[in-house]
Amino acid sequence: GAGVSQSPSNKVTEKGKDVELRCDPISGHTALYWYRQSLGQGLEFLIYFQGNSAPDKSGLPSDRFSAERTGGSVSTLTIQRTQQEDSAVYLCASSLLLTYSRGYTFGSGTRLTVV
Amino acid sequence: RKEVEQDPGPFNVPEGATVAFNCTYSNSASQSFFWYRQDCRKEPKLLMSVYSSGNEDGRFTAQLNRASQYISLLIRDSKLSDSATYLCVVIASSSNTGKLIFGQGTTLQVKP
Numbered sequence: 001g002a003g004v005s006q007s008p009s010n011k012v013t014e015k016g017k018d019v020e021l022r023c024d025p026i027s028g029h030t031a032l033y034w035y036r037q038s039l040g041q042g043l044e045f046l047i048y049f050q051g052n053s054a055p056d057k058s059g060l061p062s063d064r065f066s067a068e069r070t071g072g073s074v075s076t077l078t079i080q081r082t083q084q085e086d087s088a089v090y091l092c093a094s095s096l097l098l099t100y101s102r103g104y105t106f107g108s109g110t111r112l113t114v115v
Numbered sequence: 116r117k118e119v120e121q122d123p124g125p126f127n128v129p130e131g132a133t134v135a136f137n138c139t140y141s142n143s144a145s146q147s148f149f150w151y152r153q154d155c156r157k158e159p160k161l162l163m164s165v166y167s168s169g170n171e172d173g174r175f176t177a178q179l180n181r182a183s184q185y186i187s188l189l190i191r192d193s194k195l196s197d198s199a200t201y202l203c204v205v206i207a208s209s210s211n212t213g214k215l216i217f218g219q220g221t222t223l224q225v226k227p
Contacts, residue, residue, distance in 0.1 A: 031212075031213060033214070033215070035215075035217075041219065042202070042217045042218060042219035042220060043159065043202070043215075043217040044217075045214055045215070045216070048212045048213075048214055050212070055212060056212045056214060091158055091159075093215075095213065097213070103149050103151075103161035103164065103204075104161075104213075104215065105161075106158040106159055106160070107158060108157070108158050109158055
């Protein structure tokens, strides 16, 4: 597609439920990143994919968080047993690996609210 | 200490003013530097890369001081549409993942 697409744009879930967030990167972009932005906070790195593998998952806050990427394209971030502190905007970005030094394109994010 | 630090502001300036934002980074191995702009409830968008020699894009000028580990953004002749949060971003050269490290952002409000 023309840009990075994320779905859903908004998600309200009950505490304890599992959620899946989807990211569809720009076609041909091999690098994919997930970030999280809590209210009034900066962006926090979660995980990096190169192709289908995740060489850096150091930002995942707990084992309730997992992510996968298939076909070198779509990525899914899963949060199990959601907690209220998981409420945030989850942003996905993609880049052609060799051009990352020129910045990335972000999707418009998924706003997750845990009630 | 945060890896990238910015004065959160807010900076309230009148239209036409010149305003400067500063940012410091702690990792001397940082290699790539950027300013991103984020409008309220929107995703960050790349404003400009920052080079050692300094670079300009219209009313925006970015400077990098590697010795002091300091990055700046100057906005001349501010417009109402410049109102946003400006994010200072670095990538460490030790990173082979291109991971962006974000500052918390500086909020600018341009008033008529």
